[in-house]
Amino acid sequence: MDSWIIVTEAGPVAGMAAAARELGGTVTAAVVGPRLLAESTAACGCDSVQWFSTLDSVPAESLALQVADLVAAASPRLVLALDDPAGRVLLAVAATRLGAALVSSVPGLSVEGDDLVVTRPAVEGKVVETLVVPGALAGVFDGEDVDVVSPVPAAITEVAPSGMAPSMRIIETTVAPGEAAGLQQAERVVSIGRGVRKREDIALVEELADAAHAKMACTLPICDDMRWYDESHVVGTSTQQIAPDLYIAVGVSGQPQHMSGVRAAKVIVAINNDPEATIFKKCHFGILGDLYEIVPALTAAFKRA
Numbered sequence: 408m409d410s411w412i413i414v415t416e417a418g419p420v421a422g423m424a425a426a427a428r429e430l431g432g433t434v435t436a437a438v439v440g441p442r443l444l445a446e447s448t449a450a451c452g453c454d455s456v457q458w459f460s461t462l463d464s465v466p467a468e469s470l471a472l473q474v475a476d477l478v479a480a481a482s483p484r485l486v487l488a489l490d491d492p493a494g495r496v497l498l499a500v501a502a503t504r505l506g507a508a509l510v511s512s513v514p515g516l517s518v519e520g521d522d523l524v525v526t527r528p529a530v531e532g533k534v535v536e537t538l539v540v541p542g543a544l545a546g547v548f549d550g551e552d553v554d555v556v557s558p559v560p561a562a563i564t565e566v567a568p569s570g571m572a573p574s575m576r577i578i579e580t581t582v583a584p585g586e587a588a589g590l591q592q593a594e595r596v597v598s599i600g601r602g603v604r605k606r607e608d609i610a611l612v613e614e615l616a617d618a619a620h621a622k623m624a625c626t627l628p629i630c631d632d633m634r635w636y637d638e639s640h641v642v643g644t645s646t647q648q649i650a651p652d653l654y655i656a657v658g659v660s661g662q663p664q665h666m667s668g669v670r671a672a673k674v675i676v677a678i679n680n681d682p683e684a685t686i687f688k689k690c691h692f693g694i695l696g697d698l699y700e701i702v703p704a705l706t707a708a709f710k711r712a
Contacts, residue, residue: 408483409482410427411486412427413474414448416494430523434452437477442460474497474500487546502545507543516544523541528662590622590639590649598624615705618707623636626641644667656686
């Protein structure tokens with residue numbers, strides 16, 4: 408069973424290639440972007456790289472039809488893309504061309520007979536859902552990255568432009584106004600999840616953010632369900648993806664929908680009283696305990712620094 412992976416920006420490409428490798432066939436990468444992205448992908452465990460070069464003024468989405476046609480011509484059993492806006496667009500178009508089942512979250516997969524099996528969290532991690540796909544599968548990869556030991560870089564083939572004029576172009580790039588811009592540029596971010604029990608308790612965490620000279624963020628349920636912050640503070644798959652030097656997650660369980668938004672953070676610190684919380688598998692430093700005791704202690708430490 409052969410597989411393709413679609414790459415439009417840096418991320419857990421090696422993990423995605425390893426997941427595709429579970430099918431046992433070849434893994435081909437379709438890379439849309441600069442040569443450096445193609446070269447880094449070639450060292451991530453795939454067998455070959457089809458590289459689509461783009462100009463700075465042309466977004467990756469403009470090549471969606473050309474990428475989809477190339478993928479469909481190969482008739483792979485599996486197509487995966489990273490969880491980024493352009494990757495999701497290219498994946499959807501490829502899935503349509505291929506006639507594949509489209510799955511929004513693929514942490515990993517396995518093969519049972521002729522079926523592909525995806526086990527993924529659902530309902531904010533409250534249940535585990537198992538999907539069986541008898542035909543072709545296209546999915547957004549949100550699993551863990553892996554280390555590639557002594558990789559032999561795959562061959563890179565540049566794909567010639569189709570000859571058609573780009574369907575869109577970028578005419579201007581500006582910094583977004585408001586709180587969202589602050590999160591994108593922040594070197595330090597403190598975020599809250601459902602572990603914060605009452606709205607009044609936000610002040611406790613905001614004091615930590617002030618002491619750490621950090622911006623405040625939150626998970627999607629804090630915005631959509633609790634209405635404690637507006638959407639400009641939300642970090643996650645469908646909102647903002649940020650890359651601070653330090654990310655402190657307070658009472659955040661660590662579901663893939665949220666963690667995909669902070670994959671690029673240099674240091675992630677998790678504070679949670681549940682030893683089984685998923686975030687402890689995805690952070691650099693974990694503090695197990697009551698946030699109502701830990702946060703004031705951290706605040707005092709930052710104030711002394």
